Amino acid sequence: MYHPRELYPSLGTGYRLGPPQPGADSNFPPALAEGYHYPDLDIPKLDCFLSGIEAAPRTLAAPPPLPPALGTEPAPQAPEALHSLPGVSLSLENRELWKEFNSVGTEMIITKAGRRMFPACRVSVTGLDPEARYLFLLDVIPVDGARYRWQGRRWEPSGKAEPRLPDRVYIHPDSPATGAHWMRQPVSFHRVKLTNSTLDPHGHLILHSMHKYQPRVHLVRAAQLCSQHWGGVASFRFPETMFISVTAYQNPRITQLKIAANPFAKGFRENGRNCKRERDARVKRKLRGPEPVATEAYGSGDAPGGPCDSTLGGDIRESDPEQAPAPGEAAPASAPPCGGPSAEAYLLHPAAFHGAPGHLPTRQVRQGHKAGLFQAGGPTPILTPLPPLQEPQLP
DNA sequence: TCATCTTACACGTTTGAAGCGT
DNA sequence: AACGCTTCAAACGTGTAAGATG
Numbered sequence: 001m002y003h004p005r006e007l008y009p010s011l012g013t014g015y016r017l018g019p020p021q022p023g024a025d026s027n028f029p030p031a032l033a034e035g036y037h038y039p040d041l042d043i044p045k046l047d048c049f050l051s052g053i054e055a056a057p058r059t060l061a062a063p064p065p066l067p068p069a070l071g072t073e074p075a076p077q078a079p080e081a082l083h084s085l086p087g088v089s090l091s092l093e094n095r096e097l098w099k100e101f102n103s104v105g106t107e108m109i110i111t112k113a114g115r116r117m118f119p120a121c122r123v124s125v126t127g128l129d130p131e132a133r134y135l136f137l138l139d140v141i142p143v144d145g146a147r148y149r150w151q152g153r154r155w156e157p158s159g160k161a162e163p164r165l166p167d168r169v170y171i172h173p174d175s176p177a178t179g180a181h182w183m184r185q186p187v188s189f190h191r192v193k194l195t196n197s198t199l200d201p202h203g204h205l206i207l208h209s210m211h212k213y214q215p216r217v218h219l220v221r222a223a224q225l226c227s228q229h230w231g232g233v234a235s236f237r238f239p240e241t242m243f244i245s246v247t248a249y250q251n252p253r254i255t256q257l258k259i260a261a262n263p264f265a266k267g268f269r270e271n272g273r274n275c276k277r278e279r280d281a282r283v284k285r286k287l288r289g290p291e292p293v294a295t296e297a298y299g300s301g302d303a304p305g306g307p308c309d310s311t312l313g314g315d316i317r318e319s320d321p322e323q324a325p326a327p328g329e330a331a332p333a334s335a336p337p338c339g340g341p342s343a344e345a346y347l348l349h350p351a352a353f354h355g356a357p358g359h360l361p362t363r364q365v366r367q368g369h370k371a372g373l374f375q376a377g378g379p380t381p382i383l384t385p386l387p388p389l390q391e392p393q394l395p
Numbered sequence: 396t397c398a399t400c401t402t403a404c405a406c407g408t409t410t411g412a413a414g415c416g417t
Numbered sequence: 418a419a420c421g422c423t424t425c426a427a428a429c430g431t432g433t434a435a436g437a438t439g
Contacts, residue, residue, distance in 0.1 A: 262430085267405075
C-alpha cells in the first residue's frame, strides 16, 4: 500500500496530490453519457500507472445515478467504470453482502493501527488477455466535501470535510500477474487496512473519521514489467461499497450485521461465549471474586435452545460469505497458480509487491489448511520481502 | 456536557511449524 | 527423502466498554 510517488521516486516531490473535492457529490455526476471524461479518476494519483497508455476514449458504461444518501435506498446494480481495456469487465463477488450493509449505511472502523474493511472488496474479472500481465490496485476516495454525523437514526452532513489526506493506493500482493491468474478466481482485497493516523508508517489507507468514502478498483495492464509503457487501464467503482469511516460504530444495526457476517466477530454472536449475557456474568463473577468451578458451560442457560437465542435469523451468516470458497477455487499448493509472483518479477518490480501485509508467504501453503481466499503472495518459496519503503513526510 | 477517540480486553479465526505415517 | 495429513500454539482480527481528550 504505497503512494505511487513512493513507487516511482523519479516523479519527484512535485507530484501533485488530488485536491479536496468541494461540493457534495461533485464526484458523482448525475448524468453520464458515453465519452464522458471521468471527473474523479484521480489522474495525479495514478498517473505513474497511466503514463505511456495510448490515448483512448475514456468512456463510461452508462452507470445509473448514485443513491442520494447512505442507508436510504438500495444501491444501483452496475459498477461505474473507466475503460481503456476493451472487453474487460469486473463484477463484485459479494455484492449481496455489500448491498445488505449499504441498505443500512455501511460503516468502517478506522484505528490508529489499521483496521481491515469488512465486507472486503472481492471482484471477479473477465476479458483479460490470459498471457498479459496486470496490476490490481485499490484506493478509496472521499465522496463529497462533507463531514457526517450520526443523528440517532441516520447519517446527516455536519459541516465541511477535513482537508484531503495523502492519497495511498493498495497494490494487490499478487501483482503483477497474468490475466489467466486474475481470471482464475475472485480477487480479494481483504487485507486492505484503513487508518486515521496521518503519520501511519505501515502504508495503510488514511481516512478521516466521520467522512463518506468510495472504494475504487483499478486494473492496469503492464505490457512489460518495470516498463513505463502500460497497455491500458480500467477503473471500477461499485456504489454499494460506499461507506462512512468511524472510530466506533454509530448505527447498532451495522454492529449487528458485522457480528453476524464477520467470522472474526463470532465471539460476539448471541450464541457465543462473548454474548452480552456471558460478558455480564463474567463481570459479576469478577466483582464477586473467583469461583471454584467453571460456570460458563454451555447449556446452563435458561433460554430455550441454548444460553442465548439468536435474534438475527439464525443461519444468515453461518458460513462466512467473505471466506466462502468461490467457484473455481484456487488450485492446490502443489500446482502453483500460473503467473503468480516470481523471483524475477519481484526483482524487476519489487514495489508492486509491497502491498503485502509485511510478510509475504515464504513457503507453499500446505494442503489441509484453510487457506484464505486468494492467498496474499501465493506460493513464493524463494522470496524474501523487502522492508517497507520510507513514508514521505507529510506537509 | 457532549461527541469523538484511544486503549485494554476476551474471544474466535487464521496461519505457520512440528510431528507422524505412508 | 518427499509428500500429505493432523495437531498445536502464536499471531491476528473482532466488537465492547471504560476512560481520555478536545
